Amino acid sequence: MSLTPDLRAALHGVTTATLTTVLLKQGLRNCWIRGAMPLTGAARGTRVVGEAFTLRFIPMREDLATPASWGNPISTRAAIEAMPEGAIAVADAMGVTDAGIFGDILCQRMAVRRVAALVTDGVMRDLAGVEGTGLPVWARGTAAPASIAGLTFVGWNEPVACGGVAVFAGDVIVADTDGAVAIPKDMVAAVAEAAVEQEAMEAWIMEEARKGAALPGLYPMNAETKARYDAFRAGKG
Template identity: 70%
Template structure:
């Protein structure tokens, strides 16, 4: 069920610190994605439905530059992302291979993706910042994802930063994560 514009506007006024406390009081303890911090200070609060992506450890026969053109690729997943979604990417906390760089972030921005949230890292920092796509991540690394990860699926349940995220879960991100 999609949130109303009023509900989204209300959520944008509530900090994630407050939301985690409210959810804790309702019995939901594990709701804060660990390691996903704002890429740059001052990013706006973003609220939107999760569009999930999942990586697994690299397998050399699958994680190749040729895989970028596969029907199961990050590029294909980005083309399936609806406007206003929050891309939530399970990168298993890997910090030595960037899941997305400036080209893919620019494409997400052009498609109207609201934000990128991952427990992994991005690459091409200057270019990603130039896209103005709000990003929450663990940091930056120069090598591409295929150096340490294999992309396997989108719009399936994932584990990101120790939290179970299902497609269309409502994601709220701010300066606290």
């Protein structure tokens, strides 16, 4: 299922913490992209939702990872030109931390193309310039060397293993202060519905806790508490 405006709006109101719990209940434990944390100011204190546009790096090989490769048909530059508006670029950099996959110029082009964000398990370079582009970036950190110092770019919109998570093109990414979560595209509607309900339930539980309710029987709910919650929801409906 594509990410409809209604689904996008619903997921924009849901935390990644809630999504990991909902996905766990639906049998998916491995959905949080390790190492991808808010790096730029545009990523802090915000939440982005979009379909994954995947990029894949493999270990550096000297005959392929050269400055001349930046002009190849298969290059990060060409991949950026294929990114649709609103997509979230998900770059599998194998967790490499001593070669920055993108810098300020590439991020500027992504921002101009209205790419929603970049999520990677690797690192960035030219951080001050990247900040200036306004592109929200979730990454492991920064490093001065270029990508070819440690990685070879090999393609886009292929299945990747970003931060130990299998991500396919078109999967839905939600990223916020707690990191980035991948939702399989065929599960988006069910996950969004369950997550919205989970957020509503936890907001009620939080209010009960503020009033002094003890946690046993409240979180998780016992039958009596669940009945009170159901009555509250019915009253609002």
